[in-house]
Amino acid sequence: MYEAIAFYGFSAILLLAAVLVIVSRNPVHSVLWLILAFFNAAGLFVLLGAEFVAMILVIVYVGAVAVLFLFVVMMLDVDLSELRAGFAQYLPLGVLIGVVLLVELIFFVISGWTLGPALKSAIVAAAPDAAQVSNTRAIGRLLYTDYVFVFQGAGMVLLVAMIGAIVLTLRQRPGVRKQNIAAQVSRQRGDTVTLHKVETGAGA
Amino acid sequence: MGQFLPALPEIVLAVCSLALLIAGAFGGEKSTRSISYLALFALIVVAVLVLRQPDATTVVAFNGLFKSDAFGRIFKILILIGSGLSILLSMDWLEREKIARPEYPVLVLLATLGMLAMVSANDLLSLYVGLELQSLSLYVLAAFQRDTVKSSEAGLKYFVLGALSSGLLLWGTSLVYGFSGTTQFDRLAAVFATGPASVGVIIGLVFVAAGIAFKVSAVPFHMWTPDVYEGAPTPVTALFAMAPKVAAMGLFVRVLVGPFGHLLLEWRQIILFASVASMLLGSFAAIAQKNVKRLMAYSSIANVGYALLGLASGGLAGVQGVIIYMAIYVFMTAGSFGVILAMRRNGAAAENLDDLAGLGRSRPGLAIAMLIFMFALAGIPPLAGFWGKYYVFIAAIHAGDIAQAADANLLYAAAVIGVLTSAVAAFYYLRIVKIMYFDEPAPALDASPGRAVEAVVLVSVLVMLVVGALPTTLIDASIRAAKTLLTV
Known part of the structure; x- marks a missing residue:
């Protein structure tokens, strides 16, 4: 309920x-x-x-x-108006393709929707008994044992995405002041501050 | 531990690329050349590891996701050769164009890793992950020369259309899974062996085939090819034309002949159409091209058409034809791009056909190499290119002899069209020879393109001549590889 x-x-x-x-x-x-x-x-x-x-x-x-x-x-x-400029122009074609795909899907769902004979047993086999294993543990077990190959492969794909983003966008601009932490930390008081005795009335 | 051993080459390659990535990050731009050499060394090590796997064994590992067999191994060797040659071609070029960064060889290694995973995929999941790893690295490489508009355009175009094709592939995969209950190739083959497949599986198969056809740039999924080939940096174009083509073709054969082998009659017409259309478009559209890289793009479309004819024939002879074709194609392409990379005038790339004029007199060595590659691409004996075409056409004729009437006629027709289009293609290949030797000389090209490029050209020439004269080793290897695919 x-x-x-x-x-x-x-x-x-x-x-x-x-x-x-x-x-x-x-x-x-x-x-x-x-x-x-x-x-x-x-x-x-x-x-x-x-x-x-x-x-x-x-x-x-x-x-x-x-x-x-x-x-x-x-x-x-x-600029949304710019994005939508071609909208009306392409609408008929888009609708046509959408309708054709929809009709095909409906047609073939009605005519040929039979699940594979092996599928029912396969679905049951994939899911462990919920009473014995929490589903976090079940996913972890599958990911790091049976599917470790694709898991690591997906990791490599993400790494490539990261390298790609850096390669295509990182620029070393000349003339930009960069923070140098080591230099900042190792600065001594004596390097930068000097004490001048200024006589009274003689300061500019 | 033992169960990881079949994937040892892939694991070593992954670790090497990670190590080189870190080395490159610390070394900065000036370390690019040494990173390139190390990447080349890594590829050689991986190739040795692949060769050391016992030839006759077929091992399935990682819970059925990964398969190591002779078919995959011969394609892996071709992929490693293609990637290695493209790294060699890139080194001087990157420095001259002032885009030498250590990420370049690392990305090539990662793309190669994806390709290796593709050709030994034994499950729709690992197929997809391998394909994405390859594609994503290649998108980045296409846009690598990010300060030029053309390269950025090439990368973006490739990325958007590639993402679309991945979507098609995934949709097909989900349909196949939904209607057969498994994604693993061996089990799929067992399911389809029992009886006629449902409509859902056929539709899924069509979408999977469309997704992979995009990656090999077969007509009607070829639109991206000329623009991306022209816009991408030339060594990247050389890579595109070699390794990913071989990998995607290996994957195509593995998927269609393996799990979907029992549905040969369902997919043969699709592949035949793509094959004939690619041969026709590749041959006729190339005639009008002025830019050498665009010409090579159309030439590669036509070549994929010939290789697909072998796939459509199916059976031992068909698979064998594809292997021989792709093996020879790698070297023809590597050599041609070596010559294209040598085409520089006053420090800038000269990419028009007319720039080749007078090459026969100013650079006789380069010209004779180009002549050999063009004759090989046109399929003129005794060069190696002839054997590629010969085995593909023979496979189609033999398959026609044993096929049913309708399919037989289609196969015969496709073989005839193939021969005719290769005559058309011979026109533009030979026109390049004519421009080099008989046209009014253009201003001379710059001196040496660098020793690495010359080495690639020389090796490719030798392969053309040696394999053309003594093709038996390649033919034996291809038969052994084709057998392992078909007996399972």
Whole structure:
């Protein structure tokens, strides 16, 4: 009963927020709606019993990604009218492609939606007994044993992303004063401060 | 510990690239050349490790995500050769263009790591991770000369279209998983062996094929190729044309012949279409090109078309044809780009076809090398390029003999079109020879392009001549590799 209410509540707000992300005119509002959508999706995960994924969603997506979006949206001077200039021009083509894809999907869902025979057993096999293993531990076990190859591979992909960002944007500008902490710390009083005796009335 | 051994080359390469990254970060820009040499050394070590794996064994490791077999090994060697040659080609060029930074060889190593992971993928997951590692490194390399508009444009274009194709691939993957219940290649093959596949699997297969077709730049997913090849720094273009092509082609063969091997009749028409369209477009569009790099882009599209013809033929002969074609293609491309890198006038790159005029008199050695590569690309015996085309066409004809009527006609037609388009392609390859030897000489090019580039050109010439005369070693190796793929 309560679960059903929570589910429909989270889902309704999630869908509403997702629509508002797209339709709101101000990009900052879009990001804020996106954060609301993330929170509700996290709620849905909790209802499913996947509390680890729910917390990760909040920490990573709300805490890092959405805040980064907010920074980008506020820092970059995005001219929306310019972005939408081609909108009407490409609308018919976009709608056409969308409709064709939708019709194809509907057609093939109705005509050929049979799950693979091996799938049911595969789904059951992947999930350990919830009573024995908490789902954080279950994910950890899978990630660091069975899927360690792709886990490390994904790590390398992230490393490349980091190298790429630095290679493409870091510039050593000439004539910029840089902080030299070692020099600052090792400064002695005598290096910079000198005491002059100025006679009374003779100071300039 | 023992279960990591099949992936030892990959692990060593990953550790080496990390170590070189740190060394480069401390060494700064002046360490680029030494980092490049160390990267080259790392590639050689990895190649030795790959060669030391017993030839006949097939090992599946990492819970079925990774497979080490003779098919993967021959492609790994080709990839390592391609990457190594591109590093050699890059060293002098980077210094001359004043963009020498130690991240360049490191990114090449990381891209190579992704390619190695691709060709030994035994699961749709590891396939995707390998592909992304490769692609992401290549996007960065394409934009490496960040102060020129063309290079930035090339990087951005490649990135946006590459992301789109990754999306297609992932969507196809999810459909395949949803309708078959597994992502592992061996289990997928077992599922499809039992009976006809559902519509969902076929649609997934089409999207997976489209995603990989983008990476090999087969028509109709080729649009990015000419712009990216022209805009990217020339050594990067050379890399694009060699290693990633080989890796994506190896992946294509592994995916379609392995898990989807039982669905040959479903995907053959798609691959045949891509093959014929690539051969036609690559040959005809190249005629109008003035820029050498754009010309090479269209030439590479046509070459992918020929290799895909081998894939569409399927079977032992088809896979063998692809391996031989790609092996020879790597060296033809390396040599041609070596000559293109040597084309500099007054310190700036000269990339137009007319700039080659009079090369026969001013730089006879370079001109004769270019002549050999152009003849090889055109498929004229006794050079190696001839054998690549020969085995692909033979495979198509043999596959036509045993296929059903409709498929047989398509295969015969594709082989005939292939021969005709290679005659068309011969026109623009030979036109380069004509420009070099018979046109009014243009102002002379700058002196030596550097010893490394000359070495690459020389090695490629030797391979063209030796493999052209004695192809048996390559043919034997390719048969052994093709067999391991098909018996599983």
